[in-house]
Amino acid sequence: MKVGIVGMPNAGKSSLFNALTSAGAEAANYPFTTIEPNIAIVPVEDARLTEVSVMIGASDIVADTIAFHDIAGLVRGASEGEGLGNKFLANIRETDAIIHVVRAHHDENILHPEGSVDPARDIETIETELVYADLEQVERRLERVVRTARGGDRAAVVEQSWLEAVRDELQAGRPARGVPVPGAMDRSQSVQLITAKPVLFVANVDEGSDEIPPEVVAHAEAVGAGVVSVSSRIESELREMDDEEAAEMRTELGAGTSTDPPLQRVVRGAFSLLDQIAFFTVGTGKRAQSWHLRRGSTAWHAAGEIHSDIQRGFVRAEVIPYDKLLEAGGYSAARDVGTLRLEGRDYVVRDGDVITVKFTP
Numbered sequence: 001m002k003v004g005i006v007g008m009p010n011a012g013k014s015s016l017f018n019a020l021t022s023a024g025a026e027a028a029n030y031p032f033t034t035i036e037p038n039i040a041i042v043p044v045e046d047a048r049l050t051e052v053s054v055m056i057g058a059s060d061i062v063a064d065t066i067a068f069h070d071i072a073g074l075v076r077g078a079s080e081g082e083g084l085g086n087k088f089l090a091n092i093r094e095t096d097a098i099i100h101v102v103r104a105h106h107d108e109n110i111l112h113p114e115g116s117v118d119p120a121r122d123i124e125t126i127e128t129e130l131v132y133a134d135l136e137q138v139e140r141r142l143e144r145v146v147r148t149a150r151g152g153d154r155a156a157v158v159e160q161s162w163l164e165a166v167r168d169e170l171q172a173g174r175p176a177r178g179v180p181v182p183g184a185m186d187r188s189q190s191v192q193l194i195t196a197k198p199v200l201f202v203a204n205v206d207e208g209s210d211e212i213p214p215e216v217v218a219h220a221e222a223v224g225a226g227v228v229s230v231s232s233r234i235e236s237e238l239r240e241m242d243d244e245e246a247a248e249m250r251t252e253l254g255a256g257t258s259t260d261p262p263l264q265r266v267v268r269g270a271f272s273l274l275d276q277i278a279f280f281t282v283g284t285g286k287r288a289q290s291w292h293l294r295r296g297s298t299a300w301h302a303a304g305e306i307h308s309d310i311q312r313g314f315v316r317a318e319v320i321p322y323d324k325l326l327e328a329g330g331y332s333a334a335r336d337v338g339t340l341r342l343e344g345r346d347y348v349v350r351d352g353d354v355i356t357v358k359f360t361p
């Protein structure tokens with residue numbers, strides 16, 4: 001899963017990125033610190049995977065990953081070349097979801113490109129730039145598709161009418177996600193639109209505060225987006241400390257509780273945007289591994305996540321919820337008490353299932 005981070009210059013994108021990754025992307029108090037895209041691959045922590053691997057004595061734990069793309073800030077008029085322009089958006093066109101970082105902290109030492117802290121205005125500015133950027137893509141694509149459609153190409157005819165509907169929506173200032181993709185169209189063969197992706201707003205709040213500005217909450221609700229709060233800078237600093245030190249600091253600041261670390265809120269928020277569930281595999285050589293799938297996916301889809309060969313040769317799946325496996329204390333005991341089940345390819349995977357796919361090579 002890939003997530004792109006957008007926001008105004010100095011909003012705290014790189015600080016959030018650092019906090020998520022401790023990769024040390026350069027964060028500094030002048031706009032446009034980030035010029036090259038930064039990509040970080042972050043393991044998704046899951047206590048259930050740890051428990052399962054301890055129980056089976058796994059020698060190797062492989063957590064599924066999520067990739068964050070940090071890009072340069074966008075200013076009003078970026079689509080017309082203001083600031084650094086919007087060409088950096090190309091770097092996040094291929095992502096599955098967008099994190100929109102909004103400055104909500106009031107540290108006067110940190111410059112704001114518009115001179116004041118106003119989350120609602122900033123959100124609107126960024127959304128407008130994203131709409132313009134998509135419009136540019138759509139218009140360019142339309143020119144080509146219209147020509148192919150004129151030649152009688154059926155796929156092009158379908159795509160043309162979709163593109164025209166999207167263009168109208170974008171011209172009205174609304175995101176592309178409002179226009180359904182025709183069933184007959186393969187979206188991956190067309191333009192990748194940023195405003196078609198699900199969004200998680202991250203309000204970058206004052207240290208020690210968890211409160212999301214009400215206008216940000218209202219906006220997120222209105223557009224069907226998720227919203228969480230994080231204090232990016234403090235989280236990026238805490239990330240560099242050892243656990244004990246960080247916990248102490250956290251209590252001192254009253255910054256988030258240890259049971260719900262702010263960064264976990266971001267990772268979880270990103271996963272729930274895409275309605276993802278986790279499943280686990282315990283392979284030969286005792287490797288325990290976590291994977292993610294869209295809710296409603298089947299055992300056959302799960303097999304495909306693991307390997308296309310395994311999907312191709314799918315015979316059946318042995319399935320047990322992770323807590324039942326822990327309860328039984330092992331596979332053979334689980335088999336005895338009947339909590340280990342055999343399922344076919346159409347079995348709908350549940351969050352927390354431990355799955356072994358039997359396949360013919």
Ligand SMILES: Nc1nc2c(ncn2[C@@H]2O[C@H](COP(=O)(O)OP(=O)(O)OP(=O)(O)O)[C@@H](O)[C@H]2O)c(=O)[nH]1
Pocket residue numbers: 007008009010011012013014015016026027028029030031032033034071072073074105107110204205206207230231232233234
């Ligand atoms: N007080 C405070 N300062 C922050 C917070 N988050 C970021 N900053 C500071 O704001 C400045 C800009 O942060 P960055 O993370 O570099 O911002 P950015 O959005 O990546 O900026 P560009 O790359 O220029 O678009 C840095 O000096 C950060 O230390 C925060 O939550 N509180």
Ligand SMILES: [Mg+2]
Pocket residue numbers: 013014015026027032033034071072073
């Ligand atoms: Mg940056």
